[in-house]
Amino acid sequence: MPTQDEIFKVVQETLEDALGVDDDEVTMDATLQGDLGAESIDFLDILFRLEKGFDIKIPRGELFPENLARADSSFVQDGKVTESGIAQLREKMPHADVDKLAENPAVANIADLFTVRMMVNFLNHKLNG
Amino acid sequence: MRWFWIDRFIEFESGSYAKAVKNVSLSEEHMHDHFPGFSVMPGSLMIEGLAQTGGILLGEKNDFKYAVILAKVPKVTFHSWATPGDSLVYTARLLDDRDEGGTVECTAHVGERLVAEAEIVFAHLDPADPTLGAIDQKNFVFSMNLLGILEVGKAGDGAEKL
Numbered sequence: 001m002p003t004q005d006e007i008f009k010v011v012q013e014t015l016e017d018a019l020g021v022d023d024d025e026v027t028m029d030a031t032l033q034g035d036l037g038a039e040s041i042d043f044l045d046i047l048f049r050l051e052k053g054f055d056i057k058i059p060r061g062e063l064f065p066e067n068l069a070r071a072d073s074s075f076v077q078d079g080k081v082t083e084s085g086i087a088q089l090r091e092k093m094p095h096a097d098v099d100k101l102a103e104n105p106a107v108a109n110i111a112d113l114f115t116v117r118m119m120v121n122f123l124n125h126k127l128n129g
Numbered sequence: 130m131r132w133f134w135i136d137r138f139i140e141f142e143s144g145s146y147a148k149a150v151k152n153v154s155l156s157e158e159h160m161h162d163h164f165p166g167f168s169v170m171p172g173s174l175m176i177e178g179l180a181q182t183g184g185i186l187l188g189e190k191n192d193f194k195y196a197v198i199l200a201k202v203p204k205v206t207f208h209s210w211a212t213p214g215d216s217l218v219y220t221a222r223l224l225d226d227r228d229e230g231g232t233v234e235c236t237a238h239v240g241e242r243l244v245a246e247a248e249i250v251f252a253h254l255d256p257a258d259p260t261l262g263a264i265d266q267k268n269f270v271f272s273m274n275l276l277g278i279l280e281v282g283k284a285g286d287g288a289e290k291l
Contacts, residue, residue: 018203041200045250048225048232060229 001128002054008120014049015116018042028117038114050119056126063122065092068110081105089113095121134178135219138185146222147186151178155213170211172245175219175237176202180249183221183233187251190226195253200230205247215239221249229253 002010012026019036032038038046043064051058068075068089075085086105090098096113135149153170154160160168180199188197211217218238225232230252237245 020203041250041252044229044252045201045203045232048227048230048250052225 004120004124007123007127008116010053011050011116011119011123014046014053018045018049026116028115028120030116031112032114032116032119033111050123054123054127058126063119064114068092076107079107081107081110093118095119095125132177133181134174135181138182139218141186141189144186144190144223144226146220147182148221149178149182149219151175151217151219153211153213153215153217160213168213170215170217172205172207175207175211175217175245176205176247176249178217179219179221179233179235179237179245179247180251182219183223183235183249184251186221186223186233187226187231190223190231191253196256197231197251198254199249200252201250203248203250205245207245208243209239211237211239211244217244224248 008028012023015021015026015032015036016023019038019042021036025036030036032042032046047058047060047063050056050063074082075088076082081089081101082105086098086102089096089101089110093113096118097115098113101109101113135151138147138149140146140148151170155168159171159174163169163171184197184199188195216239219235220238221233221235223231224234230250232248232250234248235246236243
């Protein structure tokens with residue numbers, strides 16, 4: 001079973017290859033879109049590479065849930081994620097720092113849930129149970 | 130101008146690899162502007178040719194049930210160039226094939242000389258999806274009967290060349 005550090009190394013290499021970033025940019029707290037410049041199609045590429053790198057199958061939407069803000073109208077009100085929305089995010093993205101989003105639940109901040117740490121936590125759970 | 134950037138397949142192994150030829154010619158308009166006095170095949174069009182080779186390889190594996198679009202070129206390196214009279218041989222190998230899309234690694238050679246190498250990611254779209262109308266058809270590997278290139282290859286005497 002790989003350690004968290006070993007998982008991080010593979011994630012780091014994956015993001016270097018997929019996004020053309022340097023290893024020192026890929027820190028645990030880096031956000032995929034804001035800090036590393038990932039675009040929507042990159043998530044597909046990253047998924048392919050992780051599956052290959054770890055020899056696992058990651059069902060679509062499990063690591064990178066799609067259309068979060070559009071899920072239903074109770075999710076967002078006045079540009080902010082509602083309490084029910086936050087609860088849904090906790091369920092869908094148990095490895096993301098939803099507490100941080102809850103402090104300032106602007107819709108634009110949803111993208112910041114997608115961090116390197118979230119990926120490492122997800123893979124750690126997936127690989128080590 | 131037709132958006133065909135390969136002339137013929139010379140090898141095709143379903144689900145594994147494909148090789149196509151692109152003959153570079155001074156009769157192509159763009160070669161006179163790129164560059165005046167020094168004609169070289171534009172790298173962007175080499176990428177398109179590699180993507181057409183790899184896109185058809187991926188599409189054929191799935192019996193062409195998806196629209197295959199060039200989504201991303203994570204890596205490309207140009208080592209040298211191709212000039213009129215050169216035959217570029219594009220080789221694409223299928224690295225990954227999934228419901229959502231696929232990845233190929235490709236090379237472009239003139240003879241033994243490596244001209245370019247690249248990795249290309251494709252996304253699959255369902256041709257029946259009504260929202261696809263908004264997408265520029267030029268993005269599609271299979272637009273404009275590009276698949277006809279698979280049929281090219283009868284020699285003057287009628288023998289199969291592929």
